[in-house]
């Protein structure tokens with residue numbers, strides 16, 4: 382399916398990569414930037430040199446900073462950092478046509494409310510149908526047309542299928558899923574585990590440590606998710622273990638790269654400044670820590686991540702204290 386009018390809201394790395402793909406799939410794409418400097422730099426350079434250098438933004442893509450651009454679209458894609466989702470959704474709310482699919486690319490949880498991105502969107506934009514598009518998909522690789530598979534999750538199955546039709550192409554395979562809560566929790570929480578994986582790499586621990594973190598990490602995520610009502614199988618799919626694998630192992634991952642710097646001894650601020658792009662796991666670790674307490678779910682890795690990031694626990698001590706926890710049965 383092509384020839385649709387689509388607004389991509391957010392012109393960072395992922396917004397740009399998705400806008401380019403949707404345009405080359407034959408759609409009429411408008412790309413919205415938060416700041417005029419970002420819009421004009423993209424216009425001048427034909428690329429976003431700051432967030433996705435080397436990827437040509439086609440001249441067919443309309444560039445704007447006017448949020449009312451969403452008003453006549455068949456589909457809206459939201460690609461701002463999670464901390465900007467509420468303000469951006471609020472700003473566009475009056476312009477969204479009733480029943481418009483809103484594809485959410487942002488991966489995170491709201492700090493104070495502990496809400497998912499689709500819950501925020503539903504609160505702020507009464508008329509939209511939220512779809513979470515999530516899975517192992519680094520912008521740098523999608524922009525190079527590297528074969529990628531991902532999940533479109535929506536409570537309305539026809540809308541998930543519509544999104545699948547629009548995004549699918551020979552290098553981008555989309556599966557549908559009705560478990561939007563599980564897909565969003567998987568996407569937000571794997572970032573915290575990826576930070577931890579980076580930390581163990583930065584300390585100089587090995588592949589054994591990382592494999593253990595990934596395996597026990599997805600277990601923690603699934604334990605919380607199922608208690609909140611998500612399907613366990615979602616966490617063993619693309620938006621769960623799939624995204625966890627890519628984020629814990631890829632040098633494209635900003636979360637992993639920030640973790641490596643922290644494991645090497647840098648402060649959180651130094652790590653965030655050096656990575657420069659959005660490192661969602663930092664914010665999600667706080668929300669995940671609060672959620673685990675609220676839901677009374679044991680999440681030892683998430684707790685240690687929080688203590689390292691916000692309570693100055695030395696990274697090596699965090700790993701050792703995880704190793705020295707009480708003896709357990711694996712299945713529990």
Ligand SMILES: NC(=O)C1=CN([C@@H]2O[C@H](COP(=O)(O)OP(=O)(O)OC[C@H]3O[C@@H](n4cnc5c(N)ncnc54)[C@H](O)[C@@H]3O)[C@@H](O)[C@H]2O)C=CC1
Pocket residue numbers: 391392393394395396415416419432460461462463464465469486487488489518519520521657658659661
């Ligand atoms: N980059 C990737 O490969 C992927 C990113 N994502 C998710 O997509 C979301 C966006 O990430 P990226 O595009 O990578 O970001 P980025 O780090 O490449 O760029 C940040 C973007 O956010 C904008 N921004 C900053 N503050 C803002 C505000 N208050 N309001 C609106 N916009 C603001 C900046 O102008 C810039 O366009 C994140 O939640 C991320 O987890 C998901 C999958 C892949």
Ligand SMILES: O=C(CO)COP(=O)(O)O
Pocket residue numbers: 488516517518519572575624627628633634635636637659660661
């Ligand atoms: O979610 C992502 C890939 O699927 C992006 O991960 P990072 O934010 O760690 O780069």
